[in-house]
Amino acid sequence: MLGAIVRTAGQVADAAAATVGIRCGTxxxxxxxxxxxxxxxxxxxxxxxxxxxxxxxxxxxxRNEGFRRLAGYIFGGNHRDAEIAMTAPVAQQRGTTIAMTAPVAQSAGSPGEWTIRFLMPSKWTMDSLPTPNDERVRLTVTPPATVAVLSFTGDRGTRAVSRRTDELLTALRDSDFEPDGEPAAWFYDPPWTLPFRRRNEIAIPVRQRLAD
Incomplete structure (x- = not known):
């Protein structure tokens, strides 16, 4: 009985935290x-x-449209009506592939093709995951990757992402690593999260810099 009460209290706390945009157990x-x-x-x-x-x-x-499509899939919009737990981060890049890579330059508000990705919980495999009902949603395997990551809070609009990308590229110039792909933006919190609580990241695939 006590265990059930503890579990229920935990579920209520998680739900309340999610309502105000605080990550719990993701x-x-x-x-x-x-x-x-x-x-x-x-x-x-x-x-x-x-x-x-x-x-x-x-x-x-x-980002908003991609999130809506993918949320539809994990909340039962699939051939088995199965629900799949949300994970973090949500990734965004320009282009049609998203294996931890993304475009570097983008002018504020410019149109283009963007790929949005949800990682699947580790318990799932390509064989066990249900097929999406929405043909615009696809399942893919992303290969192992080494990435440089810059974390930041607050604004995650187009200009903020561009500015943080420049910061990360500048940091890499004086390091033992060099870019080996294009940047991606990673978001860990829902849109309604208070800006100072948001966890955002820019990630760039890297490789060890060769000695001159």
């Missing part, structure tokens, strides 16, 4: 971390499975 992909400087670190990720969709729109509109 699975993130496992990785190793190496601090590079200040807010920048090097992470190494293993192979992961993702659901993704591509949207033609400006950056923020594409």
């Amino acid at each position: 699975e993130e992909p496992p990785h190793t971390t190496q601090r590079l400087s200040g807010a920048v670190e090097i992470r190494r990720y293993d192979e992961r499975i993702a659901a993704e969709t591509t949207v033609s729109a400006d950056e923020e509109a594409a």
Whole structure:
């Protein structure tokens, strides 16, 4: 009885936290971390499975539409009416593929193709995941990756993402790592989260810099 009460209390607390935009128990992909400087670190990720969709729109509109499509899939919009737990982060990049890579340059508000991705919880495999009802949603395997990551809070609009991307590229110029792909924007919190509580990241695939 006590266990049931504790579980119920925990569920109520999680629901209340989610309402005000606080992350509770959201699975993130496992990785190793190496601090590079200040807010920048090097992470190494293993192979992961993702659901993704591509949207033609400006950056923020594409993010919202992509999130809606993918949320539909994990909340039962699939051939088994199965619900799949939400994970973090939600990834966004320009282009039609999203294996931890993305476009570097983008002018504020410019239209284009953007791919939005939800990582699938680790318990799922490509064989066990249900097929999306929406043909615009696809399942894909993302390969292992080494990425440089810059974390920031607050604004995550087009200009903020562009500015933080420049910061990360600048930090890499004086490091032992060099870019090996294009940046992606990662978002860990829902839109209604208070800005100072938001966890946002820019991630760029990297490789060890060769000695001159």
